[in-house]
Amino acid sequence: MASGDTLLVFLPANNVPPSSDYATFDTRNGHLVLDFRPDTANESAIFPGVMPRSYSGGGLTVYIHYAMSTATTGDIDWDVSFERIGDQQQDIDSDGFAAANSVDNTTVPGTSGNVDIVSVAFTDGADMDSIAVGEAFRMKITRDGISDTATGDAELLRVEIKET
Amino acid sequence: MTLLTTEQKQEIATDYQDELSRAREELNLTKSDLLSALNSIDQWIEDNQSAYNASLPLPARTELNARQKSRLLTIVANKRYEVS
Numbered sequence: 001m002a003s004g005d006t007l008l009v010f011l012p013a014n015n016v017p018p019s020s021d022y023a024t025f026d027t028r029n030g031h032l033v034l035d036f037r038p039d040t041a042n043e044s045a046i047f048p049g050v051m052p053r054s055y056s057g058g059g060l061t062v063y064i065h066y067a068m069s070t071a072t073t074g075d076i077d078w079d080v081s082f083e084r085i086g087d088q089q090q091d092i093d094s095d096g097f098a099a100a101n102s103v104d105n106t107t108v109p110g111t112s113g114n115v116d117i118v119s120v121a122f123t124d125g126a127d128m129d130s131i132a133v134g135e136a137f138r139m140k141i142t143r144d145g146i147s148d149t150a151t152g153d154a155e156l157l158r159v160e161i162k163e164t
Numbered sequence: 165m166t167l168l169t170t171e172q173k174q175e176i177a178t179d180y181q182d183e184l185s186r187a188r189e190e191l192n193l194t195k196s197d198l199l200s201a202l203n204s205i206d207q208w209i210e211d212n213q214s215a216y217n218a219s220l221p222l223p224a225r226t227e228l229n230a231r232q233k234s235r236l237l238t239i240v241a242n243k244r245y246e247v248s
Contacts, residue, residue, distance in 0.1 A: 028188065038181050038195065039174070069185035074194040112190045149194040152185040 003058055003163055010047040010139075010159040018044050018140075023156065028067070028113070033155035035069070036143035042079075044142040047159060055133045059164035060122045064103070064141065068112045070152030077104040077144035080120045084129040085136035097140055098129035108150045115157060121164060165230060167210055173202045 012025065012034045023034040023045040036043045062080045079100035083090060090096045103118045122128040131137045139161070143154050168176075177198050184191050193201070216237065217225060228236070 035185070038185075039178055069188055070181065070191045072190050072192045112188060149196065151191050151193060151195055151198060152181045 003056070005054065006160055006162050007052050007055055007060070008049050008161045010049070010161075012045075012156060014047050015045040016048055016138075018046055023143075026153075026155065028069075028155060031157060033067070033157055035153040035155055036145060038071075038145045038148075038150065038152055038154075040146075042142050042144050042146055044140050045156060047139045047141070048136070049139065049161075050136050051131050051133050053133060055163060057124060057133065059124045060128055061162045061164045062120045062122070062139070062141075063158075063160040063162065064118050064120070064156065065115050065158040065160075066118075067115045067155045067157065068108045068150060068152060069155055070112055071108050071150035072110050072112055073108070074150035075105045075107050075148055076118075076150045076154055077102060077106075077148040078118060078120065079140075079142040079144055080122075081140045081142075082122070082129040082131055083138040083140070084131045085138065086132065087135065089135070096129070097138070098126060100140075100142065101127065102144070104144070104148075112152075165210070165213070165234065168202075168206050173199060173206065176202055 012032045015023065015034055017023065021041045021043050023036045023043045026033050026035045034045050064078055064080075066076070068076075079102045081097040081100040083095060083097040085092065101120045101122055103120045106116070106118050109116050129137070139159070141156065141159060145154075177195065180198065217233065220228070220233065
């Protein structure tokens with residue numbers, strides 16, 4: 001496998017939430033989703049994984065598939081960050097997420113149930129916390145609900161990680 | 165009665181968004197549009213207190229206190245919403 005290939009796909013059920021300000025489970029017409037609130041706090045979901053053996057050491061692109069519960073106007077901001085757990089790289093008694101990369105000011109779909117896909121790119125190295133092939137890691141996805149303008153919850157359906 | 169504080173209006177905005185999100189009722193307003201609407205509604209209530217009071221017949225106008233009159237207004241407004 002190589003550049004352009006899907007490495008991992010995460011579903012809402014794969015979320016291992018942070019201890020506070022976490023996205024919450026919901027269903028929409030039988031679709032399991034994670035609800036991210038629009039204000040008061042920036043809520044997050046955390047997806048644990050192992051970098052597949054097919055990863056060839058390039059950068060990553062994270063695709064966020066979401067719909068809005070109510071908003072049909074305004075924009076939405078998402079942040080994505082990685083934490084390398086690796087082989088004796090991270091003491092899991094604490095968090096070690098690298099700085100987040102963002103996709104901001106995305107106009108939400110004009111129909112609240114339509115799923116939009118946005119992407120966040122990471123270069124290989126410190127940008128993605130230097131995660132290497134075969135290493136455990138966590139990926140945190142945060143809605144910057146304090147800053148974005150769209151009302152109501154955002155519903156996360158899927159997350160894809162592709163090798164850029 | 166005085167105008168609501170910014171925090172109180174933000175609380176209303178949050179509750180309203182929660183309600184619409186649960187119902188998945190579409191809302192074609194941004195957060196700032198919603199807050200502007202709440203500001204206007206609050207100001208309208210403030211500006212029309214005298215007119216509301218004057219509309220009440222006796223003895224309600226004189227026997228109800230300000231909080232009781234406010235509560236009655238919310239009950240009527242809520243019922244109008246429920247039956248609309």
